[in-house]
Amino acid sequence: MSSGYRFYERASKAYYSHPHLSKLLVVSTISGGGLLAFSESSPLRSTYAADVGDIKKKKVVVLGTGWAGTSFLKSLKDPSYEVQVVSPRNYFAFTPLLPSVTNGTVEARSIVEPIRSIVKKKKFDVQFREAECYKIDTQNKKVYCKSTQESNLGGSEEFTVDYDYLVIAMGARSNTFNTPGVVEHAHFLKEIEDARRIRRTVIDCFERAGLPSVSEEERKKILHFVVVGGGPTGVEFAAELHDFVIEDLAKLYPTLKEHVKITLLEAGDHILNMFDKRITQFAEDKFQRDGINLKVGSMVTKVSETEISTKERDTGKTVSIPYGMVVWSTGIGTRPVVTDFMKQIGQTNRRVLATDEWLRVEGCDSIYALGDCATINQRKVMEDISAIFNKADKNNTGRLKVDDFKEVINDICERYPQVEIHLKRKQLRNFVHLLKNSQGEDELDIEKFKLALTEVDTQMKNLPATAQVAAQQGAYLAECFNRMKICETYPEGPLRFRGTGRHRFHPFRYKHLGQFAPLGGEQTAAELPGDWVSIGHSTQWLWYSVYASKLVSWRTRVLVVSDWGRRFIFGRDSSRI
């Protein structure tokens, strides 16, 4: 292979992975002289396009338009795919603002972006189908879909879509833990429609409590709002509801204010238990000051039409409390279609769909799963320990010096991220130190090597089911698809310890950018990267600015910011619409 050709190939690779580099390339190749023919991007592109025209386009089917699906779609750039998106919702919703929608701090329409607006901007073939996938046929590489429109247009349309690659990003559903009466009587807070229904119900409760025929006792019941689940969503909703009552409804329904009661039920010991202890403490104190009735160690056993029953851990007794509205926000469960699919592919004893570190569904070919419907099954070091040792032991001596590992260290750390976490935790500078430290010797055999790495796998943690994870996974997978061809020739992932060569791609690595917990009254707590904790008014402004910048389009950005402005000036609207 001539060096000229190799240069072309490298330039082409760089160009496709970093299209913004094309200008830079032009300059460098001109200065290099002789290779002027390759310096223009258009011939390159047209050659490429011709290639694409010749071969049949690969069909990519994306199921879902939540964080993962939309992020995948937005980041996908390679025109050599034919994409079909199937989702019962023809919009993407910026879910972190859902609690704000429940009482009109922002409007539902401000936090949604039509998928077709995103599709429209794509330079290649993307089709959107508003339908629900109800079955995946891995044998024939087909998904079965049915329409979800409500209008009087006859029964539901059914159709199938063929795929070469399937991206499952269907999210999750609310988890009731099979508690009786929850589905029938409680509100969830997962979809736009849920948030709107909650808003209407809150106003309904106030209007009803204001009727002259309602008894004092009944009034108290109607104005008792119960939130189940002390996670970020439940806490934020309780806080937002409290603000809505204090700032707006108290003025409009002055006689009812004293009857309002907000109760937050949490089965564990503390609310916000995934956050830093300082934040939990601050939130609990603030809720107490605000008069929000916080009950921890309180497990809901039943929801009837008028009462919610809880079992108190301290006393062991079951208590029933009358309520006006219950909002259920305890966690997520798997959608039936995903459960069916898991059975089909033999993942029967799992809670959610398991994928490898490249987001490929385990036991499947060409199927990827990301977001809340999936979890990454991180490979354990111990499973591959002999393979790793052998890879380093090039000469098959059975004994290795610590320095012999130098060549594979980076690959080990990339393939098994728990190693790095372990090092950080033990405050060790690098892998070599870990090996040295435990032995004190400079040479080790397989047994000693195992011993040194025993604890490493305990550092493995599942990623949280958050928007942040889903969005990063979507972008990651799209990038893999964009670089599929190039990486087949030039794999860029870590060494295959159990095989030969390298993995095609770097495995997915989650970068935690921090987490907010809005607590009402313009107070927000935040856990930022590097164990920083920030609480208060300034954090609220940080929250505003981060959320404004994260919004999916300029349209939603302007709408949400103007909604905030409206709320400051006019308050929230209490019309029952």
Added chain:
Amino acid sequence: MSSGYRFYERASKAYYSHPHLSKLLVVSTISGGGLLAFSESSPLRSTYAADVGDIKKKKVVVLGTGWAGTSFLKSLKDPSYEVQVVSPRNYFAFTPLLPSVTNGTVEARSIVEPIRSIVKKKKFDVQFREAECYKIDTQNKKVYCKSTQESNLGGSEEFTVDYDYLVIAMGARSNTFNTPGVVEHAHFLKEIEDARRIRRTVIDCFERAGLPSVSEEERKKILHFVVVGGGPTGVEFAAELHDFVIEDLAKLYPTLKEHVKITLLEAGDHILNMFDKRITQFAEDKFQRDGINLKVGSMVTKVSETEISTKERDTGKTVSIPYGMVVWSTGIGTRPVVTDFMKQIGQTNRRVLATDEWLRVEGCDSIYALGDCATINQRKVMEDISAIFNKADKNNTGRLKVDDFKEVINDICERYPQVEIHLKRKQLRNFVHLLKNSQGEDELDIEKFKLALTEVDTQMKNLPATAQVAAQQGAYLAECFNRMKICETYPEGPLRFRGTGRHRFHPFRYKHLGQFAPLGGEQTAAELPGDWVSIGHSTQWLWYSVYASKLVSWRTRVLVVSDWGRRFIFGRDSSRI
């Protein structure tokens, strides 16, 4: 009665009817000297307040929060009433913008104002009840109400409200003329919820038409939008829908554009038949240019789940057309509770509740009706012709000179507004000319008088069922209530021709301020007072500014104007929420 006391009374009268005069009054009384004690407004007010405290407050019950009810509530200022408002909607909706809500030119929430925000600003006792009145008991002066909240709070609450004065402003419902299938399959366009449902359905139709399993024929059916009724609402909706398709949906659903068809069915000869002919012509031409399929002389006989059947006047044949969505906008009918009430009070052979010129329900004591649920039964001159003659004939001579009428002319013109319309039509300068003209003589007896006025009653027309009429009636009635006490002592209405003295109040007079017909594509037609007709872009801007200024509060004004701005910048949203 001393002149000093009379001055006080007059000043007081002027003060209460024109509170903004108080400053002016102070100045004039100071310059008058001696009456300084009356010059301050606070002692006046406190005396008055004490008066009010002594007597029992009169209970006013207002049914409805539409244009009439809300306008009444906003204009009512006299604190000597205890007001209860009963309505199933806890908000006022600016209905002229409803067609714009159907496709997101403005948002539903921007055109509503919570009634409680209006109530909050009142300085006196106003209670709002979100409930529906289902029965009026005139014997015991009670209205029966039931709650309308949807939540799982048990059955509906029932209660009664006592009244001294009842203001019926319940509006009307859509009139289906008992056409089979309309209630089941068509959409109406009267309430906020209707507009939102239409918006969702339009998007549903587009999404469904985009599914791969839908046949070409089926696709055409789904994208066929039928509007029934060529009145201003139907025409505006058809125009707005056309804009939505052309400006927004065509870009998002590029393959579907060619299949879209909008049909407007009108049973009469022309659309917009209450407007000037030039406007009708312009609208019909514009629709033809836009490709909106306009069918006049087409009477809908049946709506099935998939087809709409019409009888064509020209051919006499019945035609059935498949459709995706039907919007029914043909006129208004009476609500069941009003029909029941009419039976109860003996108004059995009428279409709507009849009132006199002071908006009092005929045959009832202390019950008023206004807006779309009522019509003013204008008294005919011929009914009272002898009484009028006698009133002018002070000396009972049986013969009167034309000049003798001078004293009662104003009263006649006020009591019988048809007289003035007749004069204008005949291009006569005044009533004296009418009498002179027909006879040529200067003296007339009762028979000649009758002859002169024969044609006058033909000029009587019912007021249109518009927001403008309802709003003016509400404000008028509130002003009567505000001045009830003063006008009992100092009646200000016309002479009672059949009795003695004067009527307490001036009768209601509608002032027509013009009418708009938005035709899409930034084109609006307007009929302005004085037979002016204006059509085009500039009228659209007039429409924008008039509607912005008419909106009920600063909040709605800002919201609607910013919605317009958003639409200009970002287009309409197509998310199915």
